[in-house]
Amino acid sequence: xxxxxxxxxxxxxxxxxxxxxxxxxxxxxxxxxxxxxxxxxxxxxxxxxxxxxxxxxxxxxxxxxxxxxxxxxxxxxxxxxxxxxxxxxxxxxxxxxxxxxxxxxxxxxxxxxxxxxxxxxxxxxxxxxxxxxxxxxxxxxxxxxxxxxxxxxxxxxxxxxxxxxxxxxxxxxxxxxxxxxxxxxx
Amino acid sequence: xxxxxxxxxxxxxxxxxxxxxxxxxxxxxxxxxxxxxxxxxxxxxxxxxxxxxxxxxxxxxxxxxxxxxxxxxxxxxxxxxxxxxxxxxxxxxxxxxxxxxxxxxxxxxxxxxxxxxxxxxxxxxxxxxxxxxxxxxxxxxxxxxxxxxxxxxxxxxxxxxxxxxxxxxxxxxxxxxxxxxxxxxxxxxxxxxxxxxxxxxxxxxxxxxxxxxxxxxxxxxxxxxxxxxxxxxxxxxxxxxxxxxxx
Numbered sequence: 226x227x228x229x230x231x232x233x234x235x236x237x238x239x240x241x242x243x244x245x246x247x248x249x250x251x252x253x254x255x256x257x258x259x260x261x262x263x264x265x266x267x268x269x270x271x272x273x274x275x276x277x278x279x280x281x282x283x284x285x286x287x288x289x290x291x292x293x294x295x296x297x298x299x300x301x302x303x304x305x306x307x308x309x310x311x312x313x314x315x316x317x318x319x320x321x322x323x324x325x326x327x328x329x330x331x332x333x334x335x336x337x338x339x340x341x342x343x344x345x346x347x348x349x350x351x352x353x354x355x356x357x358x359x360x361x362x363x364x365x366x367x368x369x370x371x372x373x374x375x376x377x378x379x380x381x382x383x384x385x386x387x388x389x390x391x392x393x394x395x396x397x398x399x400x401x402x403x404x405x406x407x408x409x410x411x
Numbered sequence: 412x413x414x415x416x417x418x419x420x421x422x423x424x425x426x427x428x429x430x431x432x433x434x435x436x437x438x439x440x441x442x443x444x445x446x447x448x449x450x451x452x453x454x455x456x457x458x459x460x461x462x463x464x465x466x467x468x469x470x471x472x473x474x475x476x477x478x479x480x481x482x483x484x485x486x487x488x489x490x491x492x493x494x495x496x497x498x499x500x501x502x503x504x505x506x507x508x509x510x511x512x513x514x515x516x517x518x519x520x521x522x523x524x525x526x527x528x529x530x531x532x533x534x535x536x537x538x539x540x541x542x543x544x545x546x547x548x549x550x551x552x553x554x555x556x557x558x559x560x561x562x563x564x565x566x567x568x569x570x571x572x573x574x575x576x577x578x579x580x581x582x583x584x585x586x587x588x589x590x591x592x593x594x595x596x597x598x599x600x601x602x603x604x605x606x607x608x609x610x611x612x613x614x615x616x617x618x619x620x621x622x623x624x625x626x627x628x629x630x631x632x633x634x635x636x637x638x639x640x641x642x643x644x645x646x647x648x649x650x651x652x653x654x655x656x657x658x
Contacts, residue, residue, distance in 0.1 A: 301422060331416075333414065335412075346420055355552060356517055361517075370429055411412050
């Protein structure tokens with residue numbers, strides 16, 4: 226079913242909306258949750274919470290891109306669960322490695338940043354992504370948004386795993402320099 | 412900032428980028444392809460023994476036909492350009508080019524396939540910091556087609572400036588603007604250059620001045636009056652002077 230029709234089902238308060246969402250985007254959301262939590266049961270719980278969250282958000286929201294709208298909810302819910310359950314001690318989660326890599330870009334100091342600074346930071350990261358080739362942009366987002374494993378990114382792009390790791394190293398350095406030059410306190 | 416906060420912030424990036432990231436698929440050309448080809452046009456000759464593996468296609472409009480363009484990490488090990496037509500400094504500045512200062516934020520090599528005839532080039536993305544001539548906008552990142560691929564191991568002739576280009580370098584650039592009339596035709600194939608870049612260089616040596624760790628790099632033989640300068644600031648003064656004198 227087309228996304229606009231699924232969104233309309235939510236607006237019509239038709240419970241078929243959730244069935245259709247699960248049919249079309251269940252695997253997509255599951256893979257995001259599984260990458261973060263590394264645990265099938267917790268991941269499925271987050272995916273089910275994603276559907277409930279979507280049900281409560283539409284209306285008033287009418288997302289233009291249903292996939293990323295749902296993916297973002299799953300990512301947030303899974304990340305919160307990860308933080309609260311210390312899921313990093315479990316095997317299978319890609320997130321501990323991803324967070325470890327992101328240490329290259331930040332000081333690690335827990336500053337009290339303002340919301341407006343986050344908005345500017347998001348804009349700067351978007352601008353940074355605009356400077357990348359589509360392939361490099363995809364590799365960056367697969368790793369740091371989708372929390373994909375290196376092997377899965379290598380498979381998607383037909384690259385060797387060490388080439389993906391090398392590319393990510395360079396991209397983190399570039400991001401750090403890009404943000405530092407724009408005087409973001411990282 | 413903590414790594415967790417940055418991870419959270421990345422969660423709010425542009426949704427289109429997020430959706431497109433999963434649409435990017437591999438383009439496999441696994442076999443080692445050994446070939447030798449001499450593609451001649453007026454200004455360049457290419458001899459190459461490339462290994463082709465990971466490539467990503469660039470979408471072209473209907474203005475292009477019979478040609479494909481892909482990003483590539485595998486480029487020929489030798490690249491040669493024909494003799495450049497001699498031009499004086501005044502003639503070089505009299506060319507209809509934009510002139511701006513900027514920083515190279517990325518360089519990606521590409522392979523263009525004109526119905527079986529392959530050509531290698533690179534696309535540099537440059538964030539503009541100052542505009543001396545033309546309609547380019549400060550702070551905008553633009554794409555410039557380089558007249559050859561770029562790689563530290565690559566040996567190229569007559570392309571000393573483009574060969575020296577690296578990500579992070581600042582320079583003064585004099586590219587031509589691509590419009591609807593800018594086409595590259597080989598072997599009954601047509602590439603609308605605007606499909607792949609905003610600008611392009613007429614040759615690989617005379618239309619850029621770079622600030623590198625080893626000093627400024629530019630075609631000193633083409634600009635004898637500034638052959639001894641050592642800083643980009645001096646070149647900037649010269650460029651402004653030349654623009655005024657050729658107006």
